[in-house]
Amino acid sequence: GEGAVIMLRFGGKSCAPAGEPIDALVEVVKVVEEGWQSFGASRVTLGPAAVVRIVGTEIDVILNTNRTQTFEPDIFSNLGVDPSAKDLLLIKSTNHFFAGFAPIAAEILYLDAGAPYPSDPRRTDYRKLDRPIWPRVDDPWSAQAE
Known part of the structure; x- marks a missing residue:
């Protein structure tokens, strides 16, 4: 539950070439039964979701059950993370994020993994x-x- 500090393995589930999972000591910051984000006028459900912070850092990671692209900044704010308070947002998405994040981004960099x-x-x-x-x-x- 919220406030717990646990060893957690996350990521690395789509396929072997996508990389290994991450093992980290994390603090559970927020847990919700049904996370969601906007996609225009629609609502995209994330399923059960959580925000964890890697201990000793300011790195917050959103973990969600339903696989989806990231569309809007409210994926963060709906889970209690203020995107404007972060120096960097790392979005795992091909280009679906652009319309939602361009208005709040000083710069958008694409990373090819x-x-x-x-x-x-x-x-x-x-x-x-x-x-x-x-x-x-x-x-x-x-x-x-x-």
Whole structure:
């Protein structure tokens, strides 16, 4: 429950190339039966969720049951974390987060972890792609791209 300090293994569940789980001593900051975030006018449920802080740091981690992209800053505030009080927010999302976070971000940096979904289409091993796409070609609609 809230306030407990425990050893916890989290992450590393999607596939082996995505990396190993993290083992850390954490303090349980918040626990909710049904976390949620906004997606426009819709509500995306996270299932049971928690915020844990890695002991000895200011790093807060949101743990949620339902796998989902991150869409809006309220994923933090709904769980008691003030996103404006953080120097850095690390969002695990391809690009779904952009519209919600751009208004509050001084800068957005993209990180390519390499797997399981590379963020560079030039490196993606498309198996059924039958047409040119950007950025593999500069202008996929030009006659030369055919």
